Amino acid sequence: MNADARYALRLGDDALVAAQRLIQWCARAPELEEDVALANIAADLLGQARALLALAGEEEGAGRDEDDLAYLREESEFGNALLVELDNGDFAVSTAKALFFSVYQNLLYRALSAVAHPVLAGIAAKAAKETAYHVEHAALWAVRLGDGTDESHRRMQAAVDEVWPYTHELFAPDEVTRAAAFAVDPAGLRPDWARRVEAVLVEATLRRPEDGWAPSGGRAGAHTEAFGYLVGEMQVLHRAHPGVRW
Amino acid sequence: MRYRGFEAPEPPGSAELLDEVRAAEAGARAGDRAPLEPRGRSEEELLARFEEVVDADEKIEPRDWMPADYRRALVRQMSQHAHSEVVGMQPEGNWLTRAPSLARKSILLAKVQDEAGHGLYLYSAVETLGVDRESLFRALHEGRQKYLSFINYPTPTWADVGALAWLTDGAAIVNQVPLCRSSYGPYARAMVRVCKEESFHHRQGFDALWALTRGSAAQRRMAQEAVDRWWGPALAMFGPPHAQSTHSERSMRWRIKRHTNDELRQRFVDVCVPQAEALGVTLPDPALRWNAERGHHDFTPPDFEELRRVVAGDGPCNRQRVAHRRRAHEDGAWVREAAAAYAAKHREEARW
């Protein structure tokens, strides 16, 4: 697969895996209004995934469509960052994941909406608006959990500490981001990301973790154990009936 | 929201139902008549005027005087409806992570999200009668309030999601469209909103089954077996026969309910038969046939003994469904507390 296709694919994988995790909150959210909000966000992410996967299939030029890519690749062929595949944990962990990821996506899509590739730019422009809302939602919750009760503060700090190491991978350039014609250099997004995220953490009375351990490998297809279950579940029915339409 | 569009044609009969919804919305009369202010009036006077308003097909609004039984019946019916939407997210949500195409995943996600929204619209309508939502949740968790019986059945295959949507949303529409003309204003308005969205859900189920019945032998078998499983629960959804139904008479007098269970069930069967033909599935009832004299289809009534058992809590999934709801609510307590605590801390700073 060429670099342009791989780049679109990893963006799509980020959105797809993030959506799949969010979907697991369905009928389990802390309040009904949150069930609606989270489903809405998941629907946005799924829409982004479909558009990006379709684009990747076209760039590849081998006749693979969004479903071929979502359902027939092995785990090692997925290029999503590890952050999005982490288990949902409690609402604090999910909020931390959502905050870190949505700020990253929003910055990325804003940059991408200016590239000279009309389809990609179009996808990015719509996604930039959607993710602005995702950021607002995650930030509101991060602040309320951080500055809520003693219990919520404890859980939110633990969540931030647990998820923080996985954020570094979002900003690491590699041969795909260097080779793809319309890629945005992820390292360039980090300063703005850090500023926005840190502002939220301060308002939430949370401590910004130290940078240290920086797990990675998702971009190159080396995923966590949890990912195997996620992909297995997602693909099982489709794979059980090869070549049919749904 | 992107999906490839429905491939199946519109299910026969749906356009008529939607027309009724629009007619109900347009016909909601801006009336001059209203229930009397209670001050200085006798119970008889108040009741007489109340019934005049209802008989004229005009609306009762939240702060109007109303008989205690009317209010009680409304609370029961609207709560059950709201609970059904929310608990109903579970059998379908069961296939969200495993939906076999991204298009189907998107559509199903939209449907489940809508159901949460419908639950909220309906709880909102109940709250206009002064009942707190928290107490309704408690009633649900403790088994004092119910939800539609079909939700207590499992969805073991993907085809069940389609069959459930086709049949039970179809049944729901038949049940709910008349409620757009309910005498209680907030209920009627909530129902108009719900019905407009519900027709999409029904269509989604029909479309999902359509793809299966035009697919491989395994898919066709999956579809037929699911229809075999869901026909009974869908028929039973309309409740016991009118003669045995404890609440029906008064609910109909007061236009909380506009047709008997039997009328609705008959209508549902008549609507389903051509749809089943279009789909290419067989409805599992050897006695099902058109009766020219009656102008309706004859059919075998559902197993009311089974319905009674399921309503009493002994269906395949009752305990699981309620436990799931209760757990979600309990697990979320610390989150809700956090938001409340934050709001309390910052109240002085905010305008509100």
Next chain:
Amino acid sequence: MVSEESQERSQWPLWEVFVRAKRGLGHLHAGSLHAADARMALLHARDLYTRRGEGVSIWVVPSAAVVASSPDERDPFFDPAADKAYRHPGFFELPEGVRHL
């Protein structure tokens, strides 16, 4: 089991939602929702009552802040068909132990 106390602490107040779907029309009452504060109420109202349509104006008002007139008043500017969210004063609990309510 959620304790009584914890339930009280975690209750979110009720808000009424008014939506102006298009410029040129007025805000119409759309329904209600529960939220802990105004910003969350706005966020949820967007999701629930507008499906995040753009260019839509939303007002959220704590239900407790709504002052209602008596329904018997005859006021030429008062449209009796407009949705009134006005509450019965004071919520009451669904009576425990009452079946089929």
